[in-house]
Amino acid sequence: MTIIMGEDIKVRVATVKSSGLRDRDTKRDADAVSLLDTRCHENPQTRVTTPREEAPNTMANPEEEEEEEKYESFLSRVRRTVYVDELTPHASKSVVESAFSQFGTVKDVIFLPNYLGPKELPTGVLVEMESEQTAKAVIETVSQFPFMVAGMPRPVRASAARPAMFSDRPKKPGRTIQFRWVDPSDAEFDKAQRVKRLVRKHTAEAAFMIKKQLEEAEELAKQQSETVTTHHKKFEMIDKLTHDRVAQELAGRYNIKCGPPHR
Numbered sequence: 001m002t003i004i005m006g007e008d009i010k011v012r013v014a015t016v017k018s019s020g021l022r023d024r025d026t027k028r029d030a031d032a033v034s035l036l037d038t039r040c041h042e043n044p045q046t047r048v049t050t051p052r053e054e055a056p057n058t059m060a061n062p063e064e065e066e067e068e069e070k071y072e073s074f075l076s077r078v079r080r081t082v083y084v085d086e087l088t089p090h091a092s093k094s095v096v097e098s099a100f101s102q103f104g105t106v107k108d109v110i111f112l113p114n115y116l117g118p119k120e121l122p123t124g125v126l127v128e129m130e131s132e133q134t135a136k137a138v139i140e141t142v143s144q145f146p147f148m149v150a151g152m153p154r155p156v157r158a159s160a161a162r163p164a165m166f167s168d169r170p171k172k173p174g175r176t177i178q179f180r181w182v183d184p185s186d187a188e189f190d191k192a193q194r195v196k197r198l199v200r201k202h203t204a205e206a207a208f209m210i211k212k213q214l215e216e217a218e219e220l221a222k223q224q225s226e227t228v229t230t231h232h233k234k235f236e237m238i239d240k241l242t243h244d245r246v247a248q249e250l251a252g253r254y255n256i257k258c259g260p261p262h263r
Contacts, residue, residue: 104134
């Protein structure tokens with residue numbers, strides 16, 4: 001179907017008869033002609049171009065190719081990066097590099113700051129390894145065996161990094177984000193309100209979980225401190241008994257062997 005406009009605002013439609021046309025295509029073409037005829041009467045100077053008259057842009061855009069290459073390089077970086085959680089906030093970059101250098105070469109360490117929670121919370125860190133195989137080995141080893149970093153009461157956790165964790169991630173090729181104001185009468189307004197309520201609910205749940213996590217971490221640290229103190233007192237008592245030869249006298253009375261006293 002071709003639509004031609006003249007200065008006298010007349011629209012002539014030339015249709016090609018074909019037995020393969022469907023009824024819905026015929027109805028759609030008729031609706032399009034009616035709409036174009038109305039627009040022509042409203043604005044005689046407007047020339048309407050049908051979609052079939054537009055030539056497809058098949059030429060490659062150098063900027064798009066550069067964006068795709070940049071994004072592929074970023075995805076390669078993500079695949080060789082490990083996300084480490086439950087890390088003590090007292091750990092420094094040099095400590096993390098020293099801890100993970102036993103698996104391979106550490107290229108970079110990026111700490112993920114906690115902007116909303118208290119400073120006592122365990123932090124997360126992105127550890128970029130030299131290769132993807134090394135990153136998989138780190139995840140497998142840390143998942144199977146306890147891995148302590150800087151004396152944290154509980155072992156750290158490791159998982160594969162995701163693109164959303166990087167603050168300097170490039171724009172995904174072909175993706176554009178548009179913002180607009182939504183009126184209360186708009187159908188999307190109610191959906192936006194539900195999303196806002198859901199975000200507030202998630203914030204409250206996260207705050208509650210953070211509070212419980214801090215309480216459990218404090219209780220665990222207290223139990224471990226008491227255990228260490230008890231074992232230390234026990235070894236001090238044994239060392240004192242051995243040094244004062246009390247243990248040797250008891251061993252001679254009961255006819256058992258006892259090691260030499262510690263000097």
